[in-house]
Amino acid sequence: MSQSKEIISYMRKLGSEAKEASMVLAQASLEKKNEALGCIADEIESKRKQILKVNAEDLELAKQKSIGSALIDRLELNNSRIDSMISGLKVVSDLPDPVGEIKDLDPTPSGIKVSKMRVPLGVVGIIYESRPNVTADAAALCLKSGNACLLRGGSEAILSNKMIWNCLQEGLQKAGLPKESVQLVETTDREAVRTLLHLDEFLDVVIPRGGKGLVQLISDESRVPVIKHLDGICHVYIDKDADFKKAEDIAFNAKTYRYGICGAMETLLVHKSVAESLLPKLMKRFTEKGVEVRGCQRTLQIIDALEADEVDWMTEYLAPILSIKVVEGMGNAIDHIQKYGSQHTDSIVTEDLTKAEFFFKNVDSSSVMHNLPTCWADGFEYGLGAEVGISTDKIHARGPVGLEGLTSQKFIVKGNSNLRGV
Numbered sequence: 001m002s003q004s005k006e007i008i009s010y011m012r013k014l015g016s017e018a019k020e021a022s023m024v025l026a027q028a029s030l031e032k033k034n035e036a037l038g039c040i041a042d043e044i045e046s047k048r049k050q051i052l053k054v055n056a057e058d059l060e061l062a063k064q065k066s067i068g069s070a071l072i073d074r075l076e077l078n079n080s081r082i083d084s085m086i087s088g089l090k091v092v093s094d095l096p097d098p099v100g101e102i103k104d105l106d107p108t109p110s111g112i113k114v115s116k117m118r119v120p121l122g123v124v125g126i127i128y129e130s131r132p133n134v135t136a137d138a139a140a141l142c143l144k145s146g147n148a149c150l151l152r153g154g155s156e157a158i159l160s161n162k163m164i165w166n167c168l169q170e171g172l173q174k175a176g177l178p179k180e181s182v183q184l185v186e187t188t189d190r191e192a193v194r195t196l197l198h199l200d201e202f203l204d205v206v207i208p209r210g211g212k213g214l215v216q217l218i219s220d221e222s223r224v225p226v227i228k229h230l231d232g233i234c235h236v237y238i239d240k241d242a243d244f245k246k247a248e249d250i251a252f253n254a255k256t257y258r259y260g261i262c263g264a265m266e267t268l269l270v271h272k273s274v275a276e277s278l279l280p281k282l283m284k285r286f287t288e289k290g291v292e293v294r295g296c297q298r299t300l301q302i303i304d305a306l307e308a309d310e311v312d313w314m315t316e317y318l319a320p321i322l323s324i325k326v327v328e329g330m331g332n333a334i335d336h337i338q339k340y341g342s343q344h345t346d347s348i349v350t351e352d353l354t355k356a357e358f359f360f361k362n363v364d365s366s367s368v369m370h371n372l373p374t375c376w377a378d379g380f381e382y383g384l385g386a387e388v389g390i391s392t393d394k395i396h397a398r399g400p401v402g403l404e405g406l407t408s409q410k411f412i413v414k415g416n417s418n419l420r421g422v
Contacts, residue, residue: 036174085164118409128209135151207226235267379400
């Protein structure tokens with residue numbers, strides 16, 4: 001048998017098993033799902049040392065392959081990040097169960113009673129790079145929302161992912177749920193990704209988490225519906241009516257909290273009337289932090305930075321690089337965001353609430369913020385108990401995809417021998 005046929009056979013087996021498990025999960029009680037999440041959290045805690053050990057091996061191999069610093073940052077696990085995984089599982093456990101939720105609609109003239117019931121999607125395929133914590137986060141959300149999942153992490157995190165997956169399977173079995181509810185693609189062969197994208201017989205949706213190239217490839221290749229965002233070109237606009245201390249701290253945090261996240265600020269927009277006061281202070285802080293600043297011509301008249309070009313405005317750096325543009329006002333800032341942004345997350349810093357409301361209504365992004373750094377764009381911070389991704393699509397789910405985004409709705413129609421006339 002050829003390697004390709006072996007991969008296809010292997011992937012179809014995973015898909016088929018996940019499909020069967022999804023039927024059990026769809027009927028699982030809230031208590032049973034929460035029990036599984038608790039058991040998984042306990043397993044991760046008990047295997048903490050083993051997880052850190054294999055993650056160190058993944059990191060060493062990644063460094064030998066000269067993988068970029070942003071991916072290294074995403075790949076690394078430490079005690080704090082393991083604590084966050086465990087905390088995320090417990091937060092998901094505490095969330096209300098969306099499955100079976102009924103929303104009654106207005107009475108119909110005919111007398112039939114129509115409502116909507118929230119139901120699982122079925123089997124969710126998740127393809128991601130580097131971040132091994134996604135293995136736990138994604139599985140937890142899929143489990144709580146009654147979905148089975150088929151996970152394909154990056155080859156650079158294969159040892160970490162396998163160890164976490166082992167914890168997931170142990171926890172599921174202890175709770176009496178099928179271990180096939182969470183499937184991990186154990187081969188690093190790239191043919192497995194292509195095959196996964198063609199498993200429309202078994203998969204109901206695919207969610208990619210990774211760089212623009214990966215997401216674009218999946219969008220182009222997939223026969224399964226995709227929930228995605230291509231890049232996170234996030235902006236902070238500092239208005240002339242901003243509180244200067246807030247503006248300085250927000251801009252600095254938005255860029256430097258973590259460079260490798262999709263919610264990191266990539267372009268800072270500053271109103272012309274406050275630029276001379278703010279930019280030198282910000283430049284000092286960014287320089288001390290090791291951030292390379294690239295600016296427009298107006299910016300270069302105020303601070304000593306590199307010159308930005310057209311490409312900078314449309315680049316997701318995922319690195320300690322920032323582009324700055326001085327603008328005439330909020331209208332110009334919004335125009336820039338609409339032209340160069342990726343509809344991910346954009347923020348305005350101002351004390352004028354009328355301007356904030358205008359910004360909310362006119363910036364077409366999945367998250368729009370006021371007096372906050374864009375790095376808050378995170379499902380865990382939104383109270384969703386982590387996320388399986390952030391969607392910039394406008395159909396089905398938008399923004400951080402949590403429990404509700406992993407469900408659909410079906411109509412429930414009740415009557416009493418109501419007959420439809422001709």
